[in-house]
Amino acid sequence: MKGIAVSTTVNGDSVEYVCDGRETLLDVLRNRLGLIGAKEGCGTGDCGACSVMLDGQLVCSCLVLGAEAEGREIETVEGMADGDRLHPLQKRFLEHAALQCGVCTPGFLVAAKALLDSNSSPSESEIRYALAGNLCRCTGYDKIVRAVRAAAGDVRRQQKAQAKRKAAG
Ligand code: FES
Ligand code: FES
Numbered sequence: 001m002k003g004i005a006v007s008t009t010v011n012g013d014s015v016e017y018v019c020d021g022r023e024t025l026l027d028v029l030r031n032r033l034g035l036i037g038a039k040e041g042c043g044t045g046d047c048g049a050c051s052v053m054l055d056g057q058l059v060c061s062c063l064v065l066g067a068e069a070e071g072r073e074i075e076t077v078e079g080m081a082d083g084d085r086l087h088p089l090q091k092r093f094l095e096h097a098a099l100q101c102g103v104c105t106p107g108f109l110v111a112a113k114a115l116l117d118s119n120s121s122p123s124e125s126e127i128r129y130a131l132a133g134n135l136c137r138c139t140g141y142d143k144i145v146r147a148v149r150a151a152a153g154d155v156r157r158q159q160k161a162q163a164k165r166k167a168a169g
Contacts, residue, residue, distance in 0.1 A: 003018035003019060003020060004018065004019055004020070004021055004066075004067045005017075005018050006018070006019060006028075006066060006067055006069055006070045007070065007071065008069040008070060008071065008072055008073070008074060009072070009073045009074065010029075010033065010035070010074045010075075010076065010079075011074070011075055011076060011078060011079030012079065015033065017032045017033065017066070019032065019066035019067060020066075021065070021067055022065070023065065023066045023067075024043075024061065024062050024063070024064065024065060024066060025052070025054075025059075025061040025062075025064040025065065025066050025068065025069055025074070026038055026040055026050045026061040026062045026064075027066065028066035028069070029052070029061060029074075029076060032066075035076050035078050037076055037077035037078050037106040038050045038051065038052055038061055038076055038077065038106055038107070038110075039103050039104070039106060039107070040062060041103060041104065041107075041135070042062070043062050044062070044063075045060045045062060045063045046135070047104070047107070047134070047135045048060065048104070048107040048108070048111060048131075048133045048134030048135060049103055049104050049106070049107045049134075049135075050062045050107060051106070051107035051110040051111050051133075051134065052074055052075060052076050052077075052110060053073075053074065053075035053076075053110065053114060054069070054072055054073070054074055055072050055073055056073070058110065058111055058114040058133075060133075075110075076106075076110070077106035077109050077110050080109060080110075080113060087109075087113065087151075088150075088151040088154035088155055088158070089109050089112050089113055089116070089147070089148065089151040090109060091151070091154075092147040092148070092150040092151040092154070093105065093108075093109065093144070093147045093151075095147070095150070096143045096144075096146050096147040096150065097143055098139060098143040098144045098146070098147040099136075099138075099139060099144075100138035100139055101137075101138050104134060104135060104136040104137075104138075107134050108131060108134050108136065108144055111130060111131055111133065111134050112127075112130070112131065112148045112151070114130070115127065115130035115131075115148070116148075116151065116152055116155050120152055120155045120156045120159060121152060121156065122148070122149075122152055124145060124149070127145050127148045127149065127152075128141070128145060131144065131145075131148070
């Protein structure tokens with residue numbers, strides 16, 4: 001079968017690949033691009049373990065075809081850290097022990113980042129709502145919610161510091 005050539009952007013880098021027309025974006029990321037952060041929990045859009053951003057929208061990459069990424073921008077959990085500097089969410093998940101087996105964790109991180117990018121002062125119910133599409137079988141969710149709340153505080157502090165630097169010229 002002839003493959004489909006795709007040019008896309010992944011975590012800010014231009015990427016090209018050839019995929020089968022039936023191949024999911026999740027399979028492309030994991031099997032062709034070596035980005036194994038996104039996990040396959042269900043393969044049917046029910047667990048959120050495969051969450052990535054596609055043109056700024058949170059999607060289940062198991063429900064997107066690899067061919068659909070043509071000309072679009074993908075962000076994965078691998079793009080969250082800035083070199084050695086973890087994203088506040090990653091730091092707080094570690095600090096709050098907001099994971100056990102870790103299979104769901106990349107999806108939670110991506111979904112939580114999508115929330116904090118649009119709302120850095122979420123209430124507990126907003127956090128729970130934003131993460132409602134992500135299932136975790138181990139943690140009971142409270143630690144995850146606490147970690148996201150703590151990270152939101154960090155993000156607000158970063159935003160304030162940035163604004164101050166900007167005002168100082
Ligand atoms: S693997 Fe995609 S939602 Fe579960
Ligand atoms: S940490 Fe195991 S499923 Fe979430």
